[in-house]
Amino acid sequence: MGKRELVSAEETVKEYTILAACGALLSVGLDLILKTQLIRTKAFWIFWAVMAVLTTIINGYLTGRPIVMYGEEFFLNIRFITIPLEDYLFGFSLLTSNIVLWEYFKKREKSSD
Amino acid sequence: MKIEYFLVLAIAIAGPLFFSFSPELRFYQSPRRLLLAIGFPFPVFILWDVIATARGHWSFNPEYVTGLMLYNLPLEEVLFFIVVPFAALFTWESVNWFLRRKP
Numbered sequence: 001m002g003k004r005e006l007v008s009a010e011e012t013v014k015e016y017t018i019l020a021a022c023g024a025l026l027s028v029g030l031d032l033i034l035k036t037q038l039i040r041t042k043a044f045w046i047f048w049a050v051m052a053v054l055t056t057i058i059n060g061y062l063t064g065r066p067i068v069m070y071g072e073e074f075f076l077n078i079r080f081i082t083i084p085l086e087d088y089l090f091g092f093s094l095l096t097s098n099i100v101l102w103e104y105f106k107k108r109e110k111s112s113d
Numbered sequence: 114m115k116i117e118y119f120l121v122l123a124i125a126i127a128g129p130l131f132f133s134f135s136p137e138l139r140f141y142q143s144p145r146r147l148l149l150a151i152g153f154p155f156p157v158f159i160l161w162d163v164i165a166t167a168r169g170h171w172s173f174n175p176e177y178v179t180g181l182m183l184y185n186l187p188l189e190e191v192l193f194f195i196v197v198p199f200a201a202l203f204t205w206e207s208v209n210w211f212l213r214r215k216p
Binding site: 015016019023042043046047050051054058061062065066067068069070071074075091094095097098099101102105106109 | 117118121125143145146147149150151153154157158161165168169170171172173174177178194197198200201202204205208209212
């Protein structure tokens with residue numbers, strides 16, 4: 001019985017890890033599809049250097065308190081201080097989508113002037 | 114403290130909100146674009162969050178949320194997907210402003 005439980009725990013799919021990796025790739029895909037090409041700009045990487053610090057502060061508090069708690073079987077358990085690696089990919093997916101769309105609509109506003 | 118998650122969000126948005134009325138940056142002049150850039154990813158990430166919370170990928174400590182719920186998510190968690198993108202878009206515009214300004 002004990003052994004069976006151990007096996008099933010090991011076989012649990014790291015769902016958060018997979019979703020976070022897919023999300024990050026999709027947000028970069030959006031940047032290519034919408035032809036905003038932000039990942040090729042210096043501004044994008046400076047933005048991410050700044051955001052890495054800011055999200056570490058905010059998310060550090062959320063995960064350190066902890067306000068948000070994680071299901072151990074669903075992620076790799078690799079943490080920066082208290083922050084799961086996957087959280088950085090989650091944040092990357094969200095905020096890259098935001099700035100890609102922001103630049104996409106900016107471009108459209110300009111072309112319709 | 115039950116309002117702790119809420120306070121984290123308030124602190125995160127305070128600076129960007131204040132400086133979005135800076136005449137240099139003119140961040141306040143694009144409310145429509147702001148709505149679109151935040152509004153399109155919003156339902157996708159809410160759906161992700163609803164499923165992840167239901168599956169047990171993560172959970173919210175009842176000690177630090179007000180208890181106001183929207184389906185299985187605390188109100189604060191829903192606001193996260195408005196507050197954090199707003200602060201990030203402000204940061205993005207600020208970074209670009211600094212780069213333009215550089216001789």
